[in-house]
Amino acid sequence: MLDAATTALLRAILEEVCENVxxxxxxxxxxxxxxxxxxxxxxxxxxxxxxQIGIDALRQGPTMWR
Known part of the structure; x- marks a missing residue:
């Protein structure tokens, strides 16, 4: 289980990477x-x-996502 600080970091990164989603x-x-x-x-x-891992995941998703 991840601690609260790590969870907050992951959420912030997700929001940043998916800002245009x-x-x-x-x-x-x-x-x-x-x-x-x-x-x-x-x-x-x-x-x-x-x-970077999040950006790569977004780029490598199915073309219907783009």
Whole structure:
């Protein structure tokens, strides 16, 4: 389980990465969130690295998301 500070960081990164994604587009947001969470669970801790993982997840999603 992640501590409160890490959880807040992950949420902030998700919001930043998905700033141009509609809140109603939950599939895209869930995909990005899961990739960021997986990375944090594996031990990634830097904001820059987690943000890059989120950006990569957004870019690598199905073309229907773009």
């Amino acid at each position: 509609s809140r109603t587009d939950s599939g895209v947001r869930a995909h990005v969130a899961s990739k960021i969470l997986e990375a944090a669970t594996r031990g990634e801790t830097t904001r820059e690295r987690l943000k």
